[in-house]
Amino acid sequence: MGKSWLISNIYAYARRLIRPLLLLMIGLFFAYRAWDLNERFHLVVATIFVSLAVVTFVDHIRNTGEKNLRSRLGTRWHGVALNLGIILAFLDLVFAQIEWAQMGRVLVQAQYEVLLPAFVVVVLSLFLRAWRWQWLLRVVGEIPFAFVFRASCIGIGANMVLPARAGEFLRAYVLGRRTGHSKMAIFATLVMERILDGLSILFILVIVMLFGVRSEEIHILGAVGGAFYLIALGGLVLFYHRQAWMMQQVQRILSKEWAGRMVPLLSAFGEGLHTLRSARQLLIVGAQSLLIWLVISGSFYPVMLAFDFGAPVPLFTPFLLTALVALGLTVPGTPGGLGIMQYMAVLSLQLSFAAAAITPAHGFAEQAAAFSVLMHISQALPEIGFGAWAFIAEGMRWREVSQREGEAVM
Known part of the structure; x- marks a missing residue:
C-alpha cells in the first residue's frame, strides 16, 4: 500500500x-x-x-x-x-x-496541377498502411480489410485534427467496436507499428546521410529517435517474454483495486504482441513499413516540383523530409504536426541544398515557406477526407468519441 x-x-x-x-x-x-x-x-x-x-x-x-x-x-x-x-x-x-508579399506571389505562381499525383500517392499510402496493419492484426484475429481500412483512415484523419496523436487510440477503439476484439490487444499492434515505423525512418535517415547530409539537428534527432525506438522495442520484447513476472510485480506494487484493473489490460496487451514470436512475420511487416515510408516520401516530390527554388531539388530531399518530419513527430504534440511539419520541410530543403553544394537563389526562404504550406495541405486533405468518409461509414458520432476520450483502449 x-x-x-x-x-x-x-x-x-x-x-x-x-x-x-x-x-x-x-x-x-x-x-x-x-x-x-x-x-x-x-x-x-x-x-x-x-x-x-x-x-x-x-x-x-x-x-x-x-x-x-x-x-x-x-x-x-x-x-x-x-x-x-x-x-x-x-x-x-x-x-x-520572410517577405509575406513575396511568399504570396510564390503561392499564386505555384503549379497546383502537381497536387493531383501527390494526392494519389497519399491515398495509396493509406491502403498500404491498412494492409500492413491487417498483417499485424493476425495475432488478434482474421479481420476483413474493409474494417481495418476504415478504422485506419479514421485514426489517421483524427491525427490531423486532434492533438497528441489521439487518432492512435481512436483506431483501436473503432476496430474493437466493430469486431468485438480486445481494444488493448489491438492497441498493442499499433505500438508495434509505431516502432517498426521508427526503425524504418532511421534506416532511411542513415541512407540519406550517406549522400553527405550533415547537421547538428540530424544528429540530435537521429540519436534521440534511435534511442527512443530501440528502448521501446527492447521494452516490448522484455514484456512479451517476461509477462508473468511483470504481472506479479504489478500485483505486488499496486493496490488490489489498481492491480485488478491493470492485470487484465496488460494481459490483453501481451496478446497483441504475438508478432514478436514469428521472425517471418516481423520481416514481412518490417518490409511493408519500409515500403510505406518510401511511398510517403514519393508523395512529397510532386509538391516540390510546384516551386522554383533556383535549381533542381536533389533527389534525396523527399527522403530526408520524411525522416525529419517522422522523427519530429515522435513525441505527441500538435494536431497534424502543424508547425513541426513546416519547420522540418524548410530544414530539409536547406540541408539538401547545402549537401549538394547548391547556392540557394534569391527568395529561397519564401519558396521554402510556401512549399511547407502546400506540402502540409497535400497530406492533410486526402487524409482528413478519407477519415471523414470512414467516420460516417462506421456510423460514428462525435459525441461518442468525446465520451470515450481517455477510455479508447480500456
Missing part, C-alpha cells in the same frame, strides 16, 4: 510540473527571439506564456484531484495553451523573417 501511494503521488506531482515547465520553456524561447530579432510581438508572446506557466502551476497546486467541471476545463485550457505555444514556436522559426 505504501509503494502504491508513493508511485501515485510521484506520478501526480510529475504531471503537475510538466505543463508549467513546457509553457515556461516556450515563454523563454520567445523572450530569446524578442532579444535576437528586436520584435515587440515576440516580447508580448513571451510575457503571455510565462504568465500562463505561472497560472498553470498555481492551478495544479490548488487542484484537489476532484473531477469537477472547473478542473476539467482547467486541464483542457492548459493543453490548448501548450499546443498553441508549440505551433507558434515552430511557425515563428519558419515565417518570422
Whole structure:
C-alpha cells in the first residue's frame, strides 16, 4: 500500500510540473527571439506564456484531484495553451523573417496541377498502411480489410485534427467496436507499428546521410529517435517474454483495486504482441513499413516540383523530409504536426541544398515557406477526407468519441 501511494503521488506531482515547465520553456524561447530579432510581438508572446506557466502551476497546486467541471476545463485550457505555444514556436522559426508579399506571389505562381499525383500517392499510402496493419492484426484475429481500412483512415484523419496523436487510440477503439476484439490487444499492434515505423525512418535517415547530409539537428534527432525506438522495442520484447513476472510485480506494487484493473489490460496487451514470436512475420511487416515510408516520401516530390527554388531539388530531399518530419513527430504534440511539419520541410530543403553544394537563389526562404504550406495541405486533405468518409461509414458520432476520450483502449 505504501509503494502504491508513493508511485501515485510521484506520478501526480510529475504531471503537475510538466505543463508549467513546457509553457515556461516556450515563454523563454520567445523572450530569446524578442532579444535576437528586436520584435515587440515576440516580447508580448513571451510575457503571455510565462504568465500562463505561472497560472498553470498555481492551478495544479490548488487542484484537489476532484473531477469537477472547473478542473476539467482547467486541464483542457492548459493543453490548448501548450499546443498553441508549440505551433507558434515552430511557425515563428519558419515565417518570422520572410517577405509575406513575396511568399504570396510564390503561392499564386505555384503549379497546383502537381497536387493531383501527390494526392494519389497519399491515398495509396493509406491502403498500404491498412494492409500492413491487417498483417499485424493476425495475432488478434482474421479481420476483413474493409474494417481495418476504415478504422485506419479514421485514426489517421483524427491525427490531423486532434492533438497528441489521439487518432492512435481512436483506431483501436473503432476496430474493437466493430469486431468485438480486445481494444488493448489491438492497441498493442499499433505500438508495434509505431516502432517498426521508427526503425524504418532511421534506416532511411542513415541512407540519406550517406549522400553527405550533415547537421547538428540530424544528429540530435537521429540519436534521440534511435534511442527512443530501440528502448521501446527492447521494452516490448522484455514484456512479451517476461509477462508473468511483470504481472506479479504489478500485483505486488499496486493496490488490489489498481492491480485488478491493470492485470487484465496488460494481459490483453501481451496478446497483441504475438508478432514478436514469428521472425517471418516481423520481416514481412518490417518490409511493408519500409515500403510505406518510401511511398510517403514519393508523395512529397510532386509538391516540390510546384516551386522554383533556383535549381533542381536533389533527389534525396523527399527522403530526408520524411525522416525529419517522422522523427519530429515522435513525441505527441500538435494536431497534424502543424508547425513541426513546416519547420522540418524548410530544414530539409536547406540541408539538401547545402549537401549538394547548391547556392540557394534569391527568395529561397519564401519558396521554402510556401512549399511547407502546400506540402502540409497535400497530406492533410486526402487524409482528413478519407477519415471523414470512414467516420460516417462506421456510423460514428462525435459525441461518442468525446465520451470515450481517455477510455479508447480500456
